[in-house]
Amino acid sequence: MTRDTILAILDEAKNAPSGDNTQPWQFIIDKTDVHLFNEPEKDNPLFNVDQRGSHIGHGALIENISLVSAHYGYHMTARLFPDPATPDLVATLSFQEMEPKTSPLYNAIAQRTINRKPYAKKPLTDPQNEELHRAATYQDTALRVHWIENQVAIKTIGKAVSVNEIVMLEYRALHDLFFNDVRWTDADEQKHKTGLYVKTMELAPPQLAAFKILKNWNIASAVNRLGVAKFVASQNAKIYGSAAAMCIITVSKNAPEHSIAAGRLMERIWLAANGAELSAHPITGVLYLYQRIATGDHSLSSQHVRIVTDAYRAIQSYIQGDTGTIAMLLRIGYGGHPSARSSKLPIRLLSEKELAPKA
Ligand SMILES: Cc1cc2nc3c(=O)[nH]c(=O)nc-3n(C[C@H](O)[C@H](O)[C@H](O)COP(=O)(O)O)c2cc1C
Known part of the structure; x- marks a missing residue:
């Protein structure tokens, strides 16, 4: 070679x-x-x-x-x-x-690419389901995969994962880290080739204008008193809750090799989805904030610990009997073409x- x-x-x-x-x-x-x-x-x-x-x-x-x-x-x-x-x-x-x-x-x-648009609430076809399940047969005994296609469940999970936005807009350290990662212009994206390219966030012009304003922590913290963080979360919950299916991957042990295995499995499912003309979107903020709490970190406020824990438990209620850590949650469905990559x-x-x- x-x-x-x-x-x-x-x-x-x-x-x-x-x-x-x-x-x-x-x-x-x-x-x-x-x-x-x-x-x-x-x-x-x-x-x-x-x-x-x-x-x-x-x-x-x-x-x-x-x-x-x-x-x-x-x-x-x-x-x-x-x-x-x-x-x-x-x-x-x-x-x-x-x-x-x-x-x-x-x-x-x-x-293969992420698609953060709202997805049509059309069920998966049998061939699509078969492709996804075939791709998900990755051998690692520490992993489990759960498929959720019930629309009530998908909506509830969409709401739970949107709690991330509340913490992100109310907790300064997270707010600053997040907004620093955004690439606001094409030139910025081309220069870095890393970070969150703003055009992939699929924001409508008024949302984009608001998003740019919220970048400023003083403004974000002032408007949060008027309930803006909760409003943003409720809007995003609708997008997150629009899916034909949700796929949850758990690991029974939090060892690095199992995270690698979870990533391999996620990629196979994502490739199968894109290959079958379906879109995919990982939504992990709440999952990872919960892992932070579970590992004994005390940096989040007690209010944020409570809402993140409640959200995680709401998601967990759909994978009953599985006590593993949720490593990945993918929303899958009909999103059409993303606006940018x-x-x-x-x-x-x-x-x-x-x-x-x-x-
Ligand atoms: C471990 C992991 C967690 C991620 N979590 C999120 C997430 O919570 N929200 C989101 O919009 N994208 C999430 N993503 C997707 C990345 O943002 C995306 O892969 C990246 O921006 C590159 O874009 P591409 O997938 O189109 O190449 C995650 C990806 C990985 C690997």
Whole structure:
């Protein structure tokens, strides 16, 4: 396997989702192996509890690399966290020649993207359901997948996940981290190629105007007294509650390798959805704030702890009997074409020298 082939595979695979499009990954190509590194400071630290969000993104990337490699005629094997002394080394990937195999999931990698529009409340067709379920057969005993198609349940979950917006607009640290990640102009998006490209947020002109004003913390905190945060959440609840299905992935153990597995599974489902002309949208704020609370963090106010915990429990009531941690929640449905797509960074290669401990 040549270095050029490896680079070509990584370049196709890089269209993977990551929290706020941070793409917290760098690579070392070591002969025919690839070492994949996490950049722990990249993702929003309030959501990225123990790097779980970043690891889910890495899982999605690894799944893409596996699918692209098979298309090129290589079987990819991932050794996860091979060096306990280097926790940022997420995986060492190696490749063996095989008959080229192009799966339908591979064909969806280039088109895969988030769609934050409202979705039509039309049920999934049987073939779409079959595609999604086939993609969801990923072998990891720590994972469970739940499909919710009941419209009352979807609406309730949509309302629960919208509680994130209340905390985001009322809690200064989260407010500032969130708004700092927004790319407000095309030039800004092109310059960074990371962060939340404002056109992908699908805001109508009046919402966009309000959103720009809320960027200012003093204004946000003043208008919150008039109930603006709750109003924003109630508007978004309608969007979140518009879906043909919701897919919930749980992990029975919060170990990094299971977050990677959850990310691989999420990516397969997302690719199957986009391949079947369906849209997908992860909604994780409440889930990750709850994980923060569950790990003993006391930075949220008691009021926010209460509403996040209630929201998490409301979601949990739809996966009864499963006591695992909810790692991912995807809304899936008929959203049409998104208005814009996020950019992706070029493949960033680390040199061995950069890895050497600083003197
Ligand atoms: C772990 C994880 C959590 C995410 N959570 C959210 C979320 O709560 N809300 C949202 O709109 N997008 C969420 N996303 C989607 C990312 O924002 C999206 O993948 C990124 O902006 C890149 O866009 P793309 O998927 O179109 O390439 C999440 C993605 C990952 C991997």
